[in-house]
Structures are given as structure tokens and as C-alpha cells.
Amino acid sequence: MRVRARKDFNHTDIVGTFRACGCSVLDTASLGKGAPDIIVGLHGHNVLVEIKDGKKPPSKRKLTPDEAEFARAWNGAYRIINSVDAAIQLVKELSQ
Numbered sequence: 001m002r003v004r005a006r007k008d009f010n011h012t013d014i015v016g017t018f019r020a021c022g023c024s025v026l027d028t029a030s031l032g033k034g035a036p037d038i039i040v041g042l043h044g045h046n047v048l049v050e051i052k053d054g055k056k057p058p059s060k061r062k063l064t065p066d067e068a069e070f071a072r073a074w075n076g077a078y079r080i081i082n083s084v085d086a087a088i089q090l091v092k093e094l095s096q
Contacts, residue, residue, distance in 0.1 A: 008053040010083065011037065017084045021091040034066030036078065042094040047077040049090075054082030 007029050015038060018025050024041040029051075036048040050071070052061040061082060063071060071078050081087050 007037070008051050009055070010053050011051050013084055014038075014051055014081055014087045017087045018091065021088065023091060023094075032066075034064065034068075034070030036067075036070070040090070040094075042091060045077070045094050047079055047090065047094070048074065050078070050080045052080055052082045054086070 011029065015025050015027065018038075018040050022042065026039040026041075027037070028035055028039060029037040037051040038049045040047045040049050050063065050067060054061070063080070071080075079090060081090060
């Protein structure tokens, strides 16, 4: 059984970016079982976001089996964000 969830190195920066752009952010990283790291809300839209560290090699950014299963089964908006720039792009998409 996992004692404490590990957050990616860029987790705090990405959450801060979303908040600075006016988004609501609910940090769900401690839920485990494949649940995404955060839920982002803007302009009436909600997106479940899995944060990965874009500075790590691709093999280290893969979804865990639980994360992959969650993403496959989720019928709503789900994104993988690996940088502050990707967070800003998502904000732009939600603002259209």
C-alpha cells in the first residue's frame, strides 16, 4: 500500500500557472488508484489533468498501469500536461 503520493517536480509550477491564469484547481494527487493529479476549471469547463515531468525521458513519463486504465475508462475531458507551456495552451483552449 502506498504511503504517500509522489508529485512530479513541475507539479507546483503547473498548478501555479493554472491559478495565475484564473483557473480553479483541485489537487487530487493524493487519491491514487490512477486518478489524475488535478482538476482544472475555467469558463464552465472542467478537465482532469495528469501531470508528467517533461524534462524526464519519455520512458519515465509513461502513465502507470492504473493511470492508463483510468484515462481509457474516463468519458470526460482528460489531458496529460508536461510543462508550463502546455498548461498555458490548455488555458487558451478553454478560453475559446
